[in-house]
Amino acid sequence: MAGSAELQKAAELYDRLQKLSCPGLEGVYVTEPLNVPELLCTPSAHRLDILEWICTRAYPPLQDLFSTLKESQAELKVKEMAKLGFDLMLCNSEDEDLIKGHVSPSRQLSFMGQLLDIIETCGDVSGDSELQPVTPGFFPGHLMIPDKNFATYARENEELLKELFSSPHFQATLTPECNPWPADLKPLLVPEELQKRTLPCSKDYAISDHIQELQKISLSLEDLKQECLFLCSSVPGEDTAIQRLSLALTDFHQLITAFTQVHENEFQEHCGHSAPQMSPSGPLFQSAHQLLTKCCKELEAIAQFTETSSTIEEVVKKREQTKESWGGGRTATLYEKITELKQQYELFQSSLQD
Template structure:
């Protein structure tokens, strides 16, 4: 946090130094916030490069005459290296500190470099010093310890007017006497205004507090509600007599107290479900067995004389061998 505050103070000081040196590249900007000054002085941009080139040309007039600016604008690395060489001659940086010239270094380092460069610009340090002194004076004037004195100055407890002004004011107040005609005109104007306001209030119903209160329950609305209720009751009586009375007059159904039948039905249903599950498992097992048999008959799994053969082929060969063996025994 302290580093950020120091960077903002350095940015303000460098910007005020550029204004004091009458740098044409900051004229008309009117920057007030420290973040905008940091963006201008520390972020890589063509405007920042032009400001550095102006500072270098103000320090060394031969900087602009050493190489044409058109060549430098076409080759920005040449301009960057020339400014780094000038900084080395001034013992402010090394010739290899190209990142400091481009704006890739830390903001604090860039601001310190700019501050040291501006110290070589003629007429810059003195004016910037006056500006810094003014800022210090304002900070001290508006400090927390001086706020009570400032408040007392703005709203003094004693009347600071001179004696002759006080006497003139007292004489003016004592010599002024209201006229009866003026009082009569004022009273008539007030009465006319009050009557206009009363007429306006009578025309605007929503301004009346009595109109905003809910209306009382009138006999006519009660009569309408009673007639609606009578019609509903008559309709219900008609529906009850024609449709609902037959069902309402029936005796309630009698339930048997013997529950063994339901228990037996439940047990039979459970047994049926068990048998169905067993049949399902048997069918699944038969399908798996048939699949295995099919694989044994179709897929070669048995080796004979360096080759795989299926089970039926192997059985045929074994049967043929046994038949040949039996024929040899019989002969």
């Protein structure tokens, strides 16, 4: 039975589907709130039709693919919907149980809700702005700004990829003529000011200095890009070290831009605090720790001594209570033998005195 949170979430999802005029809800009348999770989260052909409609609205090209499939190819539809969820970074590519409805209701409702967020955010996207599933490796999630919608990101990513793959610089990196870098280009990679610069030891050193250095590096990377125009005449070929270096520099530039933005918006107001005061009681704690360690060792020695004394006492008592033969036929304990010898010694002394 679904919990109150899942019932509320299912009801909200049902209302959103009604507002979007989902054809799978036509003629469906829900009489009790408990019927909504059963409709949306219980494995059935009706539920799969609703999810299929949601996926085709989020990614319209799926409609053309599904229209060519037969009813017996339902498994292929499930795989395509799982692949769409993977492209949108909502689930794994092998997560077919989520599509079929064999996982927890909360996870199913969350997956459908995220797809509806994409539909409502993008609206009616057409033309060259059509939503395309993005590859996780090229999705700049760490650079997102909240005032842009999903369609804008998709369009910008598509334009960025087109510019990257059509750029002559990208094609030139496949078969470079300059490998490794010549000596006259090495100073361009790291400015002379950075080579001679040493980190200050002052406590007032601020993060703003690091930001300025990162901005200088970013400008140097742009200058380096202009200096490498001679690579444009190369012919496409196999992947090379220059290609990997170019991609690494691009990623580094994006990280610098992201860090600069985060610092200006989030971290800058927290960078003026003074350093914390260190406690002067450090040596006192160390001395107390050493004394406690010695005390523990002494207590362990006393415990061992007590245990040894108890063992000796037990051995002596056992010796006193055990009867043994003392060179004759009669057996006696150690105490009885000592008493007998004492009496014999006293008789011997008395006979000597007489």
